[in-house]
Amino acid sequence: MELNINTKRILVLHGPNLNLLGTREPEIYGNLTLNDINEILETRAKELGVDEINFLQSNFEGELVEAIQKARGRYDFILLNAAALTHYSIALRDAIAAIPVPVIEIHLSNVHKREEFRHKSVIAPVVMGQICGFGIDSYIAALEIAIRKLRRS
Numbered sequence: 001m002e003l004n005i006n007t008k009r010i011l012v013l014h015g016p017n018l019n020l021l022g023t024r025e026p027e028i029y030g031n032l033t034l035n036d037i038n039e040i041l042e043t044r045a046k047e048l049g050v051d052e053i054n055f056l057q058s059n060f061e062g063e064l065v066e067a068i069q070k071a072r073g074r075y076d077f078i079l080l081n082a083a084a085l086t087h088y089s090i091a092l093r094d095a096i097a098a099i100p101v102p103v104i105e106i107h108l109s110n111v112h113k114r115e116e117f118r119h120k121s122v123i124a125p126v127v128m129g130q131i132c133g134f135g136i137d138s139y140i141a142a143l144e145i146a147i148r149k150l151r152r153s
């Protein structure tokens, strides 16, 4: 099998309660559903020449840990909105640290403007960077940055 070193494969992971987007606290998270967000990202990814973009939402920490573990050798970048797990999941932090795939941390809301328990991200020290506070544009910016990084690598 020929190895295509220019192939760009991106995994988007959404954590607990993000399946409720659209109806969940719209004043904080907006009116787009998770499906809307995924469709917008898929369209943008195609425009930018991404070969493959896949999406997973889970309310279960272990399922996200497994998805991160399996991303090794399969994906070039992970875009992760770990939702509430951001603030306390050492298991997620360790999974990210265990694989060489770069991760961008995303939040729809500006977590630093909200309750104090949201100010701490236990995954921040092991991700490439964090984008928060821009709604859907947090995801789009993360996608564009990932592609820019891949083009340069």
Ligand code: DQA
Binding pocket: 016, 017, 018, 081, 082, 083, 084, 085, 086, 106, 107, 108, 109, 110, 111, 118
């Ligand atoms: C969130 C922020 C988290 O604090 C919260 O638990 C979420 C969503 C965001 O996208 O703004 O579920 O990650």
